[in-house]
Amino acid sequence: MALATPPQERLRAEIEQFYARHMQLLDSGDAEGWARTFTEDGTFALPGRPGPSRGRAELAEGARRAFAGHTAAGETHRHWHGMLDISARDDGTVHVRCYALVVLTPRGGDPRLHRSCVCEDVLVTVGSEWQVRTRCVTRDGA
Template sequence: MTTTTTPATATTPATPEVPTDLYVRVQHFYAHQMQHLDHGRFEEYAATFTEDGEFQHSPGVEPARTRPGIVRELVEFHKRFDGDPVRRRHWFDHIALERQEDGSVRSTVYALVVTVRPGGRPEIAPSCVVHDVLVDGPDGIRLKSRRITHDQHF
């Protein structure tokens, strides 16, 4: 007598897909947004948020609110690099998008920050997860909120 077994099936429901064009537009949005940040163009970075957007880049830090508040927070944070010839690059990957009932899009992204100094080797730190809420309006994609968690804080 021959016995056959069937492979186990997944018990978690599949995540509903988002349209390919939206996924590509989000990738494009992130690419330009991170280049603004990495080049110190904080006003342009803040303009990628809604007027009332929230941005929390580090655990334990109160979120910056509104575009001017985001610019202030970034200027203050980057003072730590004054006099330090450092180049930082933010790498976003594994973008997972989920449509929300209110029409917004929840985005979860793995991120690495690469830091390089002249003549030095690239340092990768921190490793993060970026939790975004995106809205798609007449001016294109904008961030309603961003909360970043750091992997070393578990």
């Protein structure tokens, strides 16, 4: 007889799978697919920017520009989210604080750590899918 999966274990598995898909969409250059993992009015605040990116169109455009720049420079960027601290809230949102690493590999070269950040997200379910409502990234050393 199989035991039921405790809700926290199921939530962790769902959130980890969400981030795996989310980051692979970004790293593969699927800007529209990546932007669809945010809510329609989702926001993404990055250090050094005057304000957060808002909405899927703006998020997709930023992802497209970044991917084109990496491609033109002969670089591959891989994003990794780990050390996830997941907190389900009474309002149905899930707050996630994690470490985000970006590994840069130049064409013909060796991979190196490019960025180390803290990422704080508020996730919501839309239908049966997790989506980012808000994201705030802070860079280590900034």
